[in-house]
Amino acid sequence: MFISSVFVFSLVTLTLALPPTKRAVAYVDPNLGGGSMLDDGRMKVIISGLSSPAVLTDDGFLNFAQAIGFSFECLDLHLGGPQSANLGDGNGYVNQTTELRQDYGDALLGTCLESLIGGNHLRVFRQNGSEADTGALFLAVSKEENVFEGHTIVPDGYNIGRDLLVQNATNTNPLPSFGGVTYSATLEQVTGLLPAGSAGVNHGIATDGVTSVLTVTIV
Template sequence: MFISSVLVLALTTLTLAAPPNKRAAAFVNPTLAGGSMLDDASGGSSTSDLGEPLNVIISGLSSAAVLTDNGFLNFARAIGFSTECLGQHIGGPQTANLGDGNGYVNQTVELRQDYGDVILGTCLESLIGGNHLRVYRQNGPKANTGALFLAVSKEENVIEGHTISPDGYNIGRDLLVQNATNTNPLPSFGGVTYSAALQQLTDLLPAGANGVNHNIATDGVTSLLTVTIV
């Protein structure tokens, strides 16, 4: 009886001491398994191999809630983005292959700069231009990291047909990172506050305009953000 009680106590202690489940990797380089760090701007509708750079990654080691659809939307709103004007989207979705075994998949969502108004601010962005992003999730059987790959770019106004601004990929990325890593105050929305750690990666995207949509060169930097709910 005494031995049984000791064994039960020991097993209970081991169970309580076990670490919580946690993803093991920030992300996996898509190019290692046939993927690309450029999305497909044609959405698979043509033979064009031009795409937009996946220039920001939300690490799979971020707080789990941030990596969900609703959780990322809340974080995005905290850093100045929201859903499209009145829920309307012009143009087809772009696709990406993140080397996770899922092949090319449609963007999860497209968000636009909201100019401080999460309800109607993106209507202003649709008129005058601003920052916007597309989201792809790495969750296939070959690389189930949960990381979110973002194609971020600053675009022109409606008269210019929403084309990407000169140097718009670098500018869009840097504006997002600036807002995400702000510490005074920390980004916050809906009662949730975030802190983001930044790592700049230079070995994922080649610098230049080769294969890049609109022939706009990039500096080859990918910003890795580990976002934590505080």
Template sequence: MLFRGIFLAHILALTAAVPHSKQAVDFFNPTANGGSMLDDASGGSSSSDLGEPLNVIVSGLSSPAVLTDGGFLNFAKAIGFSTECFGIHLGGPQTANLGDGNGYVNQTVELRQDFGDPNVGTCLESLIGGNHLRVYRQNGSQANSGALFLAVSQEENVTEGHTIAPDGYNVGRDLLVANAVGSTSFNGVSYSTTAQNLTGLLPAGSNGVNHDIATDGITTLITVTIV
């Protein structure tokens, strides 16, 4: 009996150490497990609970390569986004809790509208404003969908301090989706993207939203397939 008990304890320990594999779902609702559909705009540096809406989700049922860091960056370049001007970022990263057991984690990357030039076009966005996005990956052991949650918003120009434009969360989301849906390509990789508007994840209005800018409560789920 002692040997049997030791054997079972060993098996249980090995099982607990094995990472939970990615599950074949679009995404898990972060609020179902203590997470939020608003990120934390303070990055955890203050007591403020204001955040930006996670208003676009890249489905976990997208082509696996799209859900990697490099794969998503290539897709982002196909729809008009790129890395920040000369890699320079002002301000701290924002955090998000996607209800996957990881708690609040820093954004994976922040990308900006490139105005047709993925090399230096984001420098123009830094001056005149434009669309930008933050990426968070849902991959914790409690909800491992692999989905990417995006906080997308339209910014004002540099003289306005890059604040969010009026209705900038809705506008930013809609511009990204309009550029993504259908057929796109970059660097020899072609994509086919579909979109579905979801309600019930984000409440409409401005409660808890950074800059007190109201949203329409719509989150758009996009599924990106490499063709």
């Protein structure tokens, strides 16, 4: 009886000493922590922190992106400097983790075609600072012109880029799949994270102020 009481007492003490477990959240509004949904463009898509954990890793997100029509840049080469964003998570301004381009159905070489004729592309920023460690991925998505137009954004390109990505991610017939992994995504359309209009937006292209939040599950 004495041994049992000591064991129970020790277990209770250990439990009280453990830090509280964080509840998973989809994302934290960057504006609350002094951040912004703006980089040089606008982050119009969020991959929720409630997604399957593997999707939120660098390799896992690349595989998901390849399932919905994006891949690494042509010959894995990047021209131009990275963009940065402050997601209000305590990290301040941090460079993008990666940039991906529309692959036109060929995950190995298709992005070379995008570099030539234009298409959709995205930049990824991860919310993982000590003030908002959600793991959510914030995507700056836009459809751009061809190389002869300097890859500028097409008119309404931020809204178009978002909508094209969401359409592919939420497709159910068939579900997006790549590398033997199949995905299902649910969509929530959110307002209030960024204003509608063109103020502070690269190229002065107005957007509708809607952010698409995708919760992506491996099935």
